[in-house]
């Protein structure tokens with residue numbers, strides 16, 4: 001099933017235009033929605049998850065009219081909020097059992113089996129008797145995924161999932177998302193470019209409520225191939241370079257300053273061609 005968003009707009013009561021005619025077709029698999037803080041990602045995610053209203057536009061998930069048939073959406077949706085930081089005094093097992101009950105799994109044996117299966121899947125079975133308040137951020141996120149998977153969702157929304165995870169937790173979380181994203185729509189909203197380049201075959205960039213590019217991730221990267229140039233400079237020279245070149249990013253590494261610029265042809269002057277990354281694409285469209 002595909003998620004199809006057309007002309008979605010939202011202005012908050014304080015006048016902030018959070019979404020402006022957003023149109024996106026999101027196929028099965030992992031989809032990355034990238035954008036800086038304040039771009040409108042959470043507003044879009046929360047609207048798809050039926051947690052808030054849009055002013056105009058339409059969202060279809062298969063045949064479900066998402067903005068009108070909220071109960072139908074809830075049957076197929078798994079939502080993982082920015083931080084799964086609730087219920088610190090409950091153990092992982094009891095809480096999952098409780099959520100499963102809320103999802104309507106009344107039979108105790110079936111519920112136990114499902115809870116066990118999901119906690120094992122996210123690698124938390126060993127920690128099932130531990131209270132959520134004692135979990136690391138990564139464990140909380142994995143618990144969040146497990147509860148989002150209750151009820152076999154067809155659409156999963158994850159909002160800023162890897163903020164606060166250490167590298168090992170991040171890898172584990174990525175693997176988990178890749179596995180579940182094989183047959184269903186998983187939307188990953190994030191400002192972390194590497195999350196999208198590592199995981200998502202399709203992506204979009206949103207800025208100030210508008211989608212500025214939607215593309216297959218490798219196509220977006222290839223479109224800037226041969227046009228991204230790098231140079232090590234002295235920090236004081238930065239303003240002069242900013243004046244002269246189409247500057248994308250500055251990186252400090254081991255006390256040295258490296259810049260990336262966009263140029264159709266070789267800018268010479270000591271620049272060398274680099275392999276284009278999604279980060280270059282991101283800055284190209286946001287600059």
Ligand code: ADP
Nearest residue numbers: 012014016018036037038039040041042043044
């Ligand atoms: P992101 O998730 O990309 O950081 P948000 O969707 O949270 O972006 O916010 C988009 C814009 O809408 C921001 O300018 C934010 O300050 C504003 N905004 C978000 N929620 C509200 C709200 N409830 N009331 C008013 N403005 C809001």
